[in-house]
Each structure stands twice: as C-alpha cells, then as structure tokens.
Amino acid sequence: MDTTHKQQYFSNELLAWYLRHRRDLPWRRSRNPYYIWISEVMLQQTRVDTVIPYFHRFIERFPTVEALAEAPEEDVLKLWEGLGYYSRARNLQGAVREVHERYGGIVPDNKEEISSLRGVGPYTSGAILSIAYNKPEPAVDGNVMRVLSRYFLIEEDIMKPSTRGIMExxxxxxxxxxxxxDFNQALMELGAMVCKPRSPNCLTCPVMEHCSAREAGMEEQLPIKKKAKPPRPEQRVAALITGSGDHQGKVLIRQRPQEGLLARMWELPHTEVPFTYMAASPSSPELIPESFKLLTDQLAEETIGIIPERWFMHAEHTFSHIHWDMDVIACRLEPGIIPSPAGMLLPSHYQWVDSATMDNFAFPNVFLKILNAYFAACTEL
Structure with a gap:
C-alpha cells in the first residue's frame, strides 16, 4: 500500500472507530473552549479516572473565564490539591487572566494568540483549537506519538524536538x-485504550491491518524513547508540631516561599538531611535521628523552638525530578513559646490547623497524607 492510501486508510478507519466507541467523558459533552482547556491541562501526566471528579468540582466553582481569573490563588490551589504539578494550576489561572483582560473573556481561536498565553504549548493550543473550534491543528502528546511511531514505523527518539516536529x-x-x-481525540483515545505502552491490544485495533510495527513485529519496541534521568533522592525530616492549651489537637504548619517548588502552598516544617544516619523505626519510636538537630536549628532561626517526642511515621513522594524520603517526628513547642491566635509570637507564615480547618489551606499530597494520618489517629484515641 502506497503512503497516500496508507494515510487515508488510517484516518478513515480511526475516525469511524472513534465515533462508535468513544468514551463518554464530561469535557466531551461541550465545545466550550474554556472547559476543554481546563480538561487538557488537568489530563497532562494524570489519569482520566483521576481527573473526572476534579474537573466537575473545578468548573462548578469556576464556571467561567471571569470566575477563574478573579479567584484567589489559594482557592484554585485548594481545588487542585491532589492532582500534583501545581505549576499547571498557576499557569492556567495566569493565562485565563490574560484572556479575561486582553480578549474580553473569549478564548482565542487562532494559533498565534492562543500560543502566546502563559503555559500554553503546542499540544494544548492544538487541542483547544481542534476540539473547540474544529481548526485543522495537530495535538501531539505521548499517546499520539506512540500510535504514529508504531503505525508508520518511525524509529526516531520521541524525546528529540526534531521527532516531535515530524510527528506534528x-x-x-x-x-x-x-x-x-474528533480525529485528534480519536488518536488520543486509540493510544489510551488500545495502543498502550505495554501489551498493546492489537487484535482490537481498527487500523491493525496496515500497522507497520505489527507487520515488522516491533509493536513492543516502539516508540523509541531515551530514558529520562531518575529523580534525585533526598532524605528529609519533618516536624509534626502539636499544640496545647487553646491549640490542643492542632498542628503547626508553614507556608512555602513565594517562588520555586510548590510555591505558596502549606506544609509541615521540614529540611533535607544527609543520608548518613539510620532513621528511627516504628519498633523503636523513642529513637530520634541525630540529624533532626538540623531541623531544630533551622526553626530556631525563625524563633520556633521545638522538642522532639517520638517518631510518628515515614512518608515518600516523587516529583518529576526529586524523590523525598521523609521521617516525621512528633514534637511540641519549647516552654515559653506561646502560640497566640493573633500570631504575635509566631512568624506570619505559620498557622495552626486542625481537621476542621484543613480545607482552608492547600497542601502538597505528601503533607496531606501525614496530616490525615495524624488526625485519624487522634479520632481513634
């Protein structure tokens, strides 16, 4: 089969398959470019089943461009809590504010304008323009590159910009x-449901008959993808500082810096420590790592004095480039540190939180899990 007929066969069969078998997803029930934009940002590096409830909650709280543009960032991050990659939420809100101010709340329908928005790359712009406005723009993500590399036997490293250009x-x-x-969504759907990274379901594929990788027995080897560097391991110690008196049952949290990883989100005080110590274990909770002193010294610089009491739990979290391996130590404030509600004796970026007020703060997943574990344990006592 010559190239032209091979392409025509692929397009016709794939589109017909999609129109018969496409999943009923909430963002497919509308051509609203704002809703499609939100869904595409949420779906980056996140599973569809995970995104669905977040999508519903997000558009219920921010149903219009204006609503999201005018919302406090803390509210946006709180609704994003658990999805991870929080820069996506910040970039989305920043770009939506641009749309609100520059385009009267109307998401642009041309590539130059939409690509100029904060955080909107070739994939996102192509998805919005094609799905919302039916513009013939490609939307090439990992699923699409996998499908195309297999069907057309493209043996180039898909991590190279030149290969992405070929694919687009x-x-x-x-x-x-x-x-x-419909066609761009069909490509994404085929990659997600049939042409999977491992053990592709070739026998149910609508374009199996002329798939070059299947004919060459290379469907498991493609696409070619250079391995990314593994995330850098970091050992950390965190302080679970519990309150007393008026703050009985509460935990002290702090807000992260204005810029950088997890900017402006809330966390337990913690610090990186060397890998040269043996962490405490549940079987010996009285053993507090010697390196915990690094954290107490850090907090002392912020006028927070703490006394460790016991090992509480171990937690892990992987970002795209860092893996945190964290010991959590239950602590109390030193005598003389009076945690006033007005915050007069605590730095302004510290707050007390309990299970009833956690919803007022946006936490990275790892700290959300620790706090939930602590408050659950308190409930059981």
Missing part, C-alpha cells in the same frame, strides 16, 4: 477535512 507534520496531514476535533 504527519498528524496535521492525517486530519480529515471538517473533523479535526
């Missing part, structure tokens, strides 16, 4: 006239 040019050429939105 090919994907655009495949779009049937007048069906850009």
């Amino acid at each position: 040019k090919l994907a655009k050429a495949l779009i049937p006239e007048g069906a850009a939105g």
